[in-house]
Amino acid sequence: MARIDTKIKRKIRNRKKLKDVNINKLRISVSKSLKNLSAQIIDDKKNKTLVSASSIEKEIKSKKTKKIDKSSLIAEILAKRAKEKNINNVYFDRGAYKYHGRIKLFAETLRKNGLKF
Numbered sequence: 703m704a705r706i707d708t709k710i711k712r713k714i715r716n717r718k719k720l721k722d723v724n725i726n727k728l729r730i731s732v733s734k735s736l737k738n739l740s741a742q743i744i745d746d747k748k749n750k751t752l753v754s755a756s757s758i759e760k761e762i763k764s765k766k767t768k769k770i771d772k773s774s775l776i777a778e779i780l781a782k783r784a785k786e787k788n789i790n791n792v793y794f795d796r797g798a799y800k801y802h803g804r805i806k807l808f809a810e811t812l813r814k815n816g817l818k819f
Contacts, residue, residue, distance in 0.1 A: 710798065716796065728743050731795045732796055752789065753780060756776065769804060773804040782815070794809055796809075
């Protein structure tokens with residue numbers, strides 16, 4: 703129970719700091735489980751998801767790849783979909799997850815593909 707509380711506290715703390723600093727940008731929210739990773743670009747003013755990508759989609763799920771390779775593949779797809787909607791400036795909300803491993807690779811791949819944060 704204590705572990706869940708610390709994760710929730712970290713999530714709230716990170717999100718509060720990010721919302722104070724980044725007023726006019728869209729938010730990239732990442733969620734991961736043991737097998738899957740999903741991300742979405744959210745407009746907090748309208749409370750709408752503009753673009754999303756997940757490892758559950760058919761085109762990604764059909765490829766038999768490692769989890770770390772899936773995270774870079776999802777980042778490429780999300781960046782491509784964001785460019786189609788003319789989204790360039792965002793801020794990265796890692797939630798309760800630490801910035802290493804799959805989350806770090808995901809963020810670096812987004813930067814390589816043209817998103818600025």
